[in-house]
Amino acid sequence: MRRWLAMAEQTLANHSDRLNAINIYPVADADTGTNLYLTVKAAAHAVAEMEPADVGATMSVAGRAAMEQARGNSGTLLAVFLVALAEPLAGAQRLSGPLLAAALHRAQLRAWSALSEPMPGTILSVLEAAAQGATSVQFSLGGDESNQALAQTIDGAVVAAREAVVRTESQLGVLSAAHVVDSGAVGVLLILDCLRSVIVGEPLQEDLLDGLSGYKVQDPNIAVFMPEQEGVEVMCTIQLTPLAAAGLRLQLDGLGDSVIMSAVSEQADATGAYPWRLHVHVPSATVALEAIQAVGDPSNVSISALTANATEDAHDFI
Missing domain, CATH: 3.30.70 (Alpha-Beta Plaits)
Structure with missing residues (x-):
């Protein structure tokens, strides 16, 4: 879990500019990439030097640190996700497929309930899809706790999450009009792929972001051309x-x-x-x-x- 958060910190640092460029919902303030990065950074640094602990305790420390230092709408939802992720993992000495599916399910429920007006086409949709993808795999495997089953479970979660990211463009009118996917949704997809990378021992998927509207390096910075939001x-x-x-x-x-x-x-x-x-x-x-x-x-x-x-x-x- 420590390696996952450290990798997520580095990955979001590399992608923050492009995430900021397509950040137009709920407000076009061009800081989603920065906010996710700073929130994950707080979590990663909190657990980097802690004494060895079980999976749940490690994630609990990470979640509390993320919550206290969360930045923005996206960072706050990510912090809620991390805090809730820890709850089903309490006392676990290792991560397994059934535990991961249960943790993702608990975390997406907490994220949806944290918002007064939850909206599809956002981080919430990606978290929900990831949980459903993991649960579907676990159902087919009959609760297998092997490392191979864990790898299949996170694969299922990431595949479902990416499909949800693609759908965000059509789920929110402002994204459809700008021809971009949701910035926070892409950020969470990257974070989940970091977890996949650590579990399966492979690099991040090179083609993960291919074809996502607005995400090519040469695409314009949509956020700076949007009307400024007061408040x-x-x-x-x-x-x-x-x-x-x-x-x-x-x-x-x-x-x-x-x-x-x-x-x-x-x-x-x-x-x-x-x-x-x-x-x-x-x-x-x-x-x-x-x-x-x-x-x-x-x-x-x-x-x-x-x-x-x-x-x-x-x-x-x-």
Whole structure:
């Protein structure tokens, strides 16, 4: 798992510019590649030097680090995916096909439920397809736990994920009009192929991205030509009970969009509150922060402009 995350970090670093160039949904802010890279980097570095542990414990550390340092819509969903991936793997000394299928299934469910308004044609569709692909293989193998079955399981997941990436162009009107596939979907496909590479001991598939609309190096940078989006992205961590979290989600749904809320861990404090990672796009940071501060004390707050022309300095960490 450590080798997978390290490889994903390097791969996303190599592909971030092209992912940014086709990042036009949910907003054309040209940072999906950067956000996925920084989020995976946080996960990879968190586990790089940790003491040997079981698969679930390793992924749990990776997921928490990714969640706390997640960037953007795509990075937050990826962090949710990593956190949830760890849950069925708890105590496992090695990864197997049945465990991988179960983990992918749990992770895609958590990712879909984290969003207030989940949309097909995005990262969510790719995660769902990967889970279905892995489950289908495992069903045909009857729960075989051999290394060969594990290789077949991840193969099935990546094949299904790539088919889902191709479909994203036709699932969202903005992507169809621009003739591109979804940026976050491609990023997750690359991350899954990194896992395949580590499991089967082969390089990344050279033809994996061939034919994906908008992804050739010579294709234009679509994102910079899209109309600029007004407003800001607000992210933070906050300790809330499930009931308070549901109330805050409802309020944020009325104030903005792209609302993502997911528990960072399943460990509650003495009051029954859990740490939640929160993401929302709003017209101004003030309205979101007022709603958040009314129910708790946020930490690790970041505020970013929703524009492709914003610099890194637009991120204001409090």
